[in-house]
Amino acid sequence: MLLPVMLLLLAPPLLLLQLFSPVAAPFSQPWRRTPLKASPGVGRPEVISGNRSSGVLTDAEVAWLAATHELVILSGATQDPTNESACGELRIADAARRLKAANSSVRVFVYFPSSKDEAKIQHYCGEDAFTRHPEWRVKLSNGSDFRDSSGAFAHDLSQPVVRAWWIASATNASFFAHFDGVFADNAIANADQLITADKTRLGGKLGAALLAGQQALYSELRQQLQQMKPGASVIFNGIREGQGFAAIPNLLPHADGGEMEGWLNGIHQRFANGSLNPALVLPTMHALLNVSAQPHNDEKQVLLKAVPGGGLFPPSAGKPHWSAAEYRDVAARRYHFPLAAFLVLAGPRWLLDYTWGYRSYDYVPPVDDSGTVPGLPNIQSMAPLGWYPDFLRAPGTPLGPASYDGAYTFSREWTGVSVSVNVRDESATLTWK
Secondary structure (H helix, E strand, C coil), X not given: CCCCHHHHHHCCHHHHHHXXXXXXXXXXXXXXXXXXXXXXXXXXCCEECCEECCCCCCHHHHHHHHHHCCEEEEECECCECCECCCCHHHHHHHHHXXXXXXXXXXEEXXXXXXXXXXXXXXCCXXXXXXXXXXXXXXXXXXXXXXXXXXXXXXXXXXXXXXXXXXXXXXXXXXXXXXXXXXXXXXXXXXXXXHHHHHHHHHHHHHHHHHHHHHXXXXXXXXXXXXXXXCCCEEEEECCCCHHHHHHHHHCHHHCCEEEECCCXXXXXXXXXXXXXXXXXXXXXXXXXXXXXXXXXXXXXXXXXXXXXXXXXXXXXXXXXXXXHHHHHHHHHHCCHHHHHXXXXXXXXXXXXXXXXXXXXXXXXXXCCCCCEECCEEEEECCCXXXXXXXXXXXXXXXXXXXXXXXXXXXXXXXXXXEEEEECCCCEEEEEEC
16 A cells, blocks of 8 residues: 555655565566657747757657657647648657657557646647537636636546546547557646635535546546557656655556656755755655555556756756757766666656657757757757767666665665665766676
8 A cells, every 4th residue: 555645745764764665676677778758749839949849750850769768758739730620639640650660669658638628729639529518627616617827728527528538539549549558648646736726616525526537537548448459558647746746646546657747856856046955855755666666566657757957947947048059968967867866766667758848859869069950950959969878778677676874865786787866965876787
């Protein structure tokens, strides 16, 4: 049974070690490299350091992603400028087809948001039905629509008809053939996350119903996937620091995996100057160690997303106005700590994502010193020229669970590497064997 979240947040570090008996999760085979996950947007425009996403993955980008990543999540589809009637789902389905053709073993997931109608912005045709049914939106007690801070409506997942629409849209046979699962973004880990904006009018009863609806959504989606495509799975994005840890006991049992976005980089884990706050990082490390230690989680896919710039600027400031070359330099210098921390924590099916963002140029390294993305001479890569050499080295299998010194240091032995991290000074050691 997973630990109550409050115990993880309130218990001192030494007690946290005693709250569970760690065991080494069984690895079916040695890791020949660190398992990686990518989420390259396909078409949604975003400008960073002069870059604008092209909308279509080049053949070189497809080849790189398929060869170096075990899991690719395709998201951000806009309408095809050459065919405005085409659905966004069909556009990313073509990218999925090309990825699978390049490497049949790469797993490709389709993006669909759990709790709000963000997909409408991305021109998913499956969202049309939600737009036509305002009664499917979460309502306040006065009958008005609940909107989040971005202005988006919320899916009322407590209604079976809404869950049925969601599942049918995310797994439509017209585009799902080349996908291996669904990535459900915007998960609500507990009722308070949804009702904070208006607790008085929404109240805990509705929040609890919406949480139960989301649990039912993932369970029903898993059943549908197994009927359609045995082996397909659902991963949600919603493990967060603090109250977001509720996603572990509340949602993980209902899904095949979950992502912790902003891992080691979130505003809840750092001081105002950007440096790690050990008092907040330690509960995160122990909560994830607890997931890894539970035998019933051996098959869970846990995705950890780290951003290179953690500690270099206040987390509330967002990305700085650097040149692409500066982004590449920072990424090259700072990957050792998240890699070592990942290897300290990892279970058999865990994956790491270490990039600045969610565009292909965040993942694909440049062709040469010019810094440009393969096949896109006007787009600058945010990944270093030499990429991350240690990602391609073989960790092997863990010789046991992680050890903790009772203060700030975690370490673990693998057959191929010895790893150690100190969360006070954000240092790491990787000694390859």
